[in-house]
Amino acid sequence: MTKTAERLAAAVRIRPVKAPSPARDRRRRRLTDHLRAYGFLLGGLVCFALFSWYPAIRAVVIAFQKYTPGSDPEWVGTANFTRVLNDPEFGAAWRNTLTFTLLALLIGFAIPFVLALVLNELRHAKAFFRVVVYLPVMIPPVVSALLWKWFYDPGAGLANEALRFLHLPTSNWSNGADTALVSLVVVATWANMGGTVLIYLAALQSIPGELYEAAELDGAGLLQRIRHVTVPQTRFVILMLMLLQIIATMQVFTEPFVITGGGPENATVTVLYLIYKYAFLYNDFGGACALSVMLLALLGAFSAVYLRLTRSGEEAA
Secondary structure (H helix, E strand, C coil): HHHHHHHHHHHHHHEEECCCCCCHHHHHHHHHHHHHHHHHHHHHHHHHHHHHHHHHHHHHHHHEEECCCCCCCCCCCHHHHHHHHHHHHHHHHHHHHHHHHHHHHHHHHHHHHHHHHHHHHHHHHHCCCCCHHHHHHHHHHHHHHHHHHCCCCCCHHHHHHHHHHCCCCCCCCHHHCCHHHHHHHHHHHHHHHEEEHHHHHHHHHCCCCHHHHHHHHHHCCCHHHHHHHHHHHHHHHHHHHHHHHHHHHHHCCHHHHHCCCCCCCCCCCHHHHHHHHHHCCCCCHHHHHHHCCCCCHHHHHHHHHHHHHHHHHHHHC
């Protein structure tokens, strides 16, 4: 074979293909997975940026401006905060909001836990009763408030009709300055407890049955089992739901807006309802944002202190 033929044979000779590196394949797959995950997250991040983060940042800026839609904003410093603090409704709004939150804790925090305990012990029709408990959550909040507004009507409302049938004294319910706030707490508790009950049910069903069996062998009764087994095992869920309930009730708006309109005699004006009045009745968006920043600062500080205290308690335990 000539040298030319040997060179041609060497040129066309098939060389072995090197196998890809396993580490390189793993890195490539990991990069592909990360890119796919970030792609799915991108839509949510854009929505949060446009409809949550930007409005919040914008509200903080407007709190220091004199702002009316359609006109150029004017920087006024802390004048909006001063005006809001001197408003006679400011103290009433915070007092009503804090009272509502306290009443919601006293009335509405224990009821979902008790209902979850009862539903957890049922042996029949569990699904039916869970749907019944969760049904109010599926009703639009405004529709629910309108139903309760008719229920509380002092004339032909169902509440007073039932009292008349039982020959009991009637009440003004949401139309009375002394009973309006409590009436709204009942509405909020009924409308929102379904989701809380289901969360408690999930926590209760995750408790090992052996703990209850050991407690029964030690002679523990029902209340003792709840105190020494159920509550400690669901402590984290209870603390988190308490924090979420306080934050939610501090922002109550639908019930006073639909049922009472802030009355009677400003007995149900809350902070969020006052923000609404500043923005859409007084056309004072600077004052509305200033009050919003105050509420944000209070809830943020409270959440930080609450989480710090609960974390310290867990570490000590």
